[in-house]
Amino acid sequence: MDASPCQAPRAERRLPTKWNRKQPARACERYTLGVRPADTTSEAERIQGQRYAAMTGAERVEVAWRLSLTVRGIAADGIRARHPDYDESEVRHALHRMLLGDALFQAAWPDAPLLAP
Secondary structure, three states, X not given: OOOOOOOOOHHHOOOOOXXXXXXXXXXXXXXXXXXXXXXXXXXXXXXXXXHHHHOOHHHHHHHHHHHHHHHHHHHHHHHHHHOOOOOHHHHHHHXXXXXXXXXXXXXXXXXXXXXXX
């Protein structure tokens, strides 16, 4: 019997070449995508994969939501650093423009200026 891709050494793991909706990826493939930060051990990665796999759908959504908020905060901090003259409303507009693209941003905020992120 073949070993699971999750049990294979990192160098031998292969991601699926085509997404198969009928058979979702195993937890370790789904959450690590074959990339591990340099400061993360394989044991820590294994434990994290197990923790994610044990979560309910609602818990995974909560983790994703918190990560999304964190990334948006980092992006907003970058906008503030590049444009110290922007007030908070302008930072939000620049962030939304970056996230949505010009067409959708202008549809949502037709009177807002197109500020550089």
